[in-house]
Amino acid sequence: MINQRRTGYTVNQIADWYLSKSSMSPKKLQKILYYAYAWVLTLSNDDINHLENRLFDDDIEAWAHGPVIYTVYEEYKLFGYNDIPRYDGEVVMLSEDISDILNQVWDEYGSFTADQLESITHQESPWIRAREGVSPLAYSDKAISDRDIYKCYIERVA
Incomplete structure (x- = not known):
């Protein structure tokens, strides 16, 4: 197994x-985190065979309503469809490169609603491929492949 950075x-x-x-619903947070992960994976790795740089360690699963990180779901599920309050505690100091990418993700996707982001992810190949063979509303905890994520998004920046 490759040692991953x-x-x-x-x-x-x-x-x-x-x-x-900003405050936001748990579903919107999930999709924003997915795009942050996807953009960091795509922009900080040289090619599909060397995907060592990942924003965080958690898998992203292909749930019926789009990409979901289970630990984040558990943390915020009590909010349901309501917004999670804006966080006013100390935030992590990010490297300049990661900060730049996360800000770009916010600029690109932050104005969308949770339902709009869900719809966008449902039209993209990483979620579609991870859901192959699963009926539309059925439960699935299959992880979305880093290779599929990279392949999808590198085409947009190449």
């Missing part, structure tokens, strides 16, 4: 970072 951040640190920008 990580950025050194946890998914909770990245969630707090985004929640310090």
Whole structure:
């Protein structure tokens, strides 16, 4: 197995970072975290055969309503469809490169609603491929492949 380098951040640190920008529903937070992960994976690795740099360690699962990180789901599920309050605690100090990418993700996706983000992810190949053979509303905890994520998003920046 390849030793993978990580950025050194946890998914909770990245969630707090985004929640310090704005309150949002758990579903929107999940999709923003997915795009942050996808963009960091795509922009900080040289090719599909060397995907060592990941924003955080948690898998992203292909649930019926789009990409979900289970630990984040558990943390915020009590909010249901309501917004998680804006986070006003200390946020992690990000490297300049990661900060730049996360801000770009916020600029690109932050104005969308949770349902709009769900719809966008449902039209993209990483979620579609991970859901192959699963009926539309059925439960699945299959992880979305880093290779599928990279392949999808590298085409947009190449």
